[in-house]
Amino acid sequence: MLLFVLLFLTSLVPRITYSQLLTIEEISVTHTDTNSFDEDILISALGINESDVYKPQVLGDNIYKLQKFYFDNGFFDVKVDTNVRYDLIEEEVYIKILVTENKHFRIDSLIYTGLDKVAGNTERLMRKIKKIKAKGYYYKSLIMQQTNEIIDLLQNNGYMNAGIKQDSGTVIKKYDDLSDPLLSVTINFTGADSIFTFGKTNIRISNNKYGVESELMKKEIAYKEGDIYSKEIKLLSEANISKIPIVQSARISPYEVNEGKVDFNAEIILNKKTEIGPYATSVVIDNIFYVGGGVQYVNKYLDRSGKIMTLAFDGLINSLDINRIEFSAAITQPHIFNNNSFLTDKLTLGLYNIEESKNYYIGNLTSYLQTFTDFTFYNNASVDLSAELLRFTYDTATGPTTTTLNSLLSMTFVHDNTNDVFSPSKGFFHSITVGSGGLLPKLIINTLKPNVYYSQYIKLFTSNNFYFNVSRKPGNTVFATKFLVGDIIQYGSGDRLIPLSSFYKFFSGGSSSVRGWGARDNGALANTNDGGDFLLEGSVELRKKLFPQAENFTKNISAAVFFDYGNVWAADNDFRLDQIALAVGFGVRYNVFIGPVRVDLGFKLYDPGTTGNKWLFSDLENVFKDRFVVHFGIGEAF
Numbered sequence: 001m002l003l004f005v006l007l008f009l010t011s012l013v014p015r016i017t018y019s020q021l022l023t024i025e026e027i028s029v030t031h032t033d034t035n036s037f038d039e040d041i042l043i044s045a046l047g048i049n050e051s052d053v054y055k056p057q058v059l060g061d062n063i064y065k066l067q068k069f070y071f072d073n074g075f076f077d078v079k080v081d082t083n084v085r086y087d088l089i090e091e092e093v094y095i096k097i098l099v100t101e102n103k104h105f106r107i108d109s110l111i112y113t114g115l116d117k118v119a120g121n122t123e124r125l126m127r128k129i130k131k132i133k134a135k136g137y138y139y140k141s142l143i144m145q146q147t148n149e150i151i152d153l154l155q156n157n158g159y160m161n162a163g164i165k166q167d168s169g170t171v172i173k174k175y176d177d178l179s180d181p182l183l184s185v186t187i188n189f190t191g192a193d194s195i196f197t198f199g200k201t202n203i204r205i206s207n208n209k210y211g212v213e214s215e216l217m218k219k220e221i222a223y224k225e226g227d228i229y230s231k232e233i234k235l236l237s238e239a240n241i242s243k244i245p246i247v248q249s250a251r252i253s254p255y256e257v258n259e260g261k262v263d264f265n266a267e268i269i270l271n272k273k274t275e276i277g278p279y280a281t282s283v284v285i286d287n288i289f290y291v292g293g294g295v296q297y298v299n300k301y302l303d304r305s306g307k308i309m310t311l312a313f314d315g316l317i318n319s320l321d322i323n324r325i326e327f328s329a330a331i332t333q334p335h336i337f338n339n340n341s342f343l344t345d346k347l348t349l350g351l352y353n354i355e356e357s358k359n360y361y362i363g364n365l366t367s368y369l370q371t372f373t374d375f376t377f378y379n380n381a382s383v384d385l386s387a388e389l390l391r392f393t394y395d396t397a398t399g400p401t402t403t404t405l406n407s408l409l410s411m412t413f414v415h416d417n418t419n420d421v422f423s424p425s426k427g428f429f430h431s432i433t434v435g436s437g438g439l440l441p442k443l444i445i446n447t448l449k450p451n452v453y454y455s456q457y458i459k460l461f462t463s464n465n466f467y468f469n470v471s472r473k474p475g476n477t478v479f480a481t482k483f484l485v486g487d488i489i490q491y492g493s494g495d496r497l498i499p500l501s502s503f504y505k506f507f508s509g510g511s512s513s514v515r516g517w518g519a520r521d522n523g524a525l526a527n528t529n530d531g532g533d534f535l536l537e538g539s540v541e542l543r544k545k546l547f548p549q550a551e552n553f554t555k556n557i558s559a560a561v562f563f564d565y566g567n568v569w570a571a572d573n574d575f576r577l578d579q580i581a582l583a584v585g586f587g588v589r590y591n592v593f594i595g596p597v598r599v600d601l602g603f604k605l606y607d608p609g610t611t612g613n614k615w616l617f618s619d620l621e622n623v624f625k626d627r628f629v630v631h632f633g634i635g636e637a638f
Helices: 002-012 039-046 056-072 120-127 140-155 214-218 231-242 439-448 620-626
Strands: 023-031 079-087 092-100 106-113 170-175 182-190 197-206 247-258 261-270 274-285 288-299 308-317 322-334 341-354 357-371 380-394 402-416 427-437 457-469 477-490 534-545 557-569 581-592 595-606 628-634
Touching: 023 039, 039 056, 039 092, 056 079, 056 092, 056 140, 120 140, 140 182, 140 231, 197 214, 197 247, 231 247, 231 261, 274 308, 274 628, 288 322, 288 628, 380 439, 402 439, 557 595
Parallel strands: 023 092, 106 182, 197 261
Antiparallel strands: 079 092, 170 182, 247 261, 274 288, 288 308, 308 322, 322 341, 341 357, 357 380, 380 402, 402 427, 427 457, 457 477, 477 534, 534 557, 557 581, 581 595, 595 628
16 A cells, blocks of 8 residues: 555656756855855856756766865865756756855965975075965965965976875865864975986987978077076977977977986977968058958978078958059078077068059068067067168059159067957057168169159157956956057158158058048048158057857857047147047957957047037937948957
8 A cells, every 4th residue: 555655656746758858947056154256156166057958967066066166265164955946847947056155264384395405595485485375265276376386486496306296295184173264284295305407408300301400409499508407498498499480399308317417308390391372361551451362382491590481472452442462572580699589581562552543562671580588578679671662653643653762770679468469358568669761762862863762751659558357257358458659750851852652651540540530531631641740549448258158159259349539640740639539439349260350330529620510429410421430350459
C-alpha cells in the first residue's frame, strides 16, 4: 500500500524530459547578511547568463566558481545555496542564489621564506614592494601581484631560478579563536640563493635557406657576456630579434650552466623572404577621407645588412573628382648607429585629382628614426628631409599651370603610452614637429636657374590626445579629448618665390576634424579649399559600448557623443576667438578587425562664417537643411 502511495505522489511532481530544453529566464542574488559586491560582479563570477540553456551539472560547477570568487576575496566561510524554480509550460528556469558571506578575513602577518640570501640593493627594492596594507583584507589578486613583483625583481637581478614552491607556494592559516577574523599568509620562495650571469649566446636559425647572417641577430641582443642575468633583458632581446621582418619568432633559453655563468641558445624561425599581395586601406589626407587599395611587394632581407624593400601601387578615392594614384618604392636600413635607429628612403610618383586641378607629383622622403628607452618622456624622435616636385594643372581658368619645387627639413618628437592602436581607452599621445621649408629649393633654383618656383616657411605643429577609462571594465566607457595647434610662417622674397601651395597647408572640417562641417569646408578664409597657415582645433568625446555583456554581434556596437571646436586662418595674426567654430553630434561604431567602422552626425552649434543666425538654437528650422553633416570613417576620430 505504501509503495502505491509513493508512486502516486511521485507522479504529481513536475519532471523534465530528457529532450526538453529549458532556458534561464532570470538569475538573482540574495544576501542573508552582508553584501560586499554588486550583483553584476557576482553573476559574472558565476559564469552563466540569462537566456543560456539550463543544465543542472553546469549550475553546480558554477556555484563552485562563485564560492571560489568569495574565497579569493577573503570570505573563507562563505555559504552559497541555490533555489531553482521551473516553469515547464514556458520552458523557463528562475535561479535564485542565496549567499551568506560570514567573516571577511584580514591579514595579520605576511611571512616570506627562502629569501635569506637575498641582500644588497635587491633586498632594499624588495622591501619597497607593498601591495598589501597592514591589517588589510585578504585578496588573492594582491597576494599574487606582490608575489609576482618579487619574483620579477629577483629574476631581473641575477636570481634566474627564483620562484615559489610548487607544492606549498602560499600557505594560509586562519586564527579562528580570535574575535577579529585574522589570518597569516606565508609565501615560500625557492631558487633565490644563487646569482647567475649571461654567458655566450649561440644563434640557431632553423631552415636558413636565405643565408641570413647570425650577426644580424646578435646586434639585437641587449645584454653582453658577463652581465648579471635579467629576465627582462632576455625578453627584450627576444622582442628585438622578432621585430626583424625576416624573423617569424625568436626564443632564447639556457642550455648550459658553468660556475654561475649561463650559456644560451637563440632559436630563430624565419618568415618568407618575399611577399606580394593586394591590400585594402582607408586614410584621411588633408581632411579628406579616402578608401581604396592596391598591391604591395616586400623583400624582408634585401642584403646581409638586413635592408627591407617595399614596392607599392595603390589607388584611393573620395569621389569621381577627388582621387589619387600613387607608386612608391622604399628601402629601410636598421642599425644605423645602434639597435634603435633606422633610416628609410622613399621615392613616390603620384597623380592627385582634387576637384578642378590635377597635381603631378614626384617626391623623395629621407627619414631617420631613433627610439628611446622607457625611462624617457619621448618614445622616439625622427628627422625628415623631403624634396618634392609638383606640377599643378587646372581643368578651367581657375589658375595657371605651375611647377614648384619644395622641401621640408623637420624634427618630430613623439610620446605615446596609449594602450591600443585602434581604440585607446587609457593613456596620452603627444607629438611636436618643428620644420623649415625652402632651403634646398632655393639653393637648387639659384644655382641651376630652372623654370620652377618655391616657397620659404617655418612650420610648427603639436598634437595632444588624452584617453581616460571611466568604467569598471576597461574600454566600456571612455572619455577622450584632443587639442591641435599648427602655424606656418612664410618669409623671404625673390623672383621665384611664391606663396605656399595649399598642398602643404592646414584644413578644417571633416570626419576627423570639426564634424559639423564637411571635409575642408570650415575656415575663416575666402576659399576654405585653399587652406590656411594657422590652425587651432580640439574635440571632447564620450565613447560607450552599448552591449558589453552580449555574446553575439551586438557586443561590437558602441556609440559616442562629441563636442568639436576649431578653425583655420590665413595667418596667426588673423586669429580671433569669436571665429572658433563649434560642433556637437553623436555617432555609432561597429568594431571589426581593422578597428571601428564609424558613422557620425555632426551639427553646427556655432557657425562664425554665416551672416545669419550663428547659433544652432537660433536656427532650429534649418537644422537638417544646412546645419548638419553625416561622416563615415574607419577608426576613431582621434
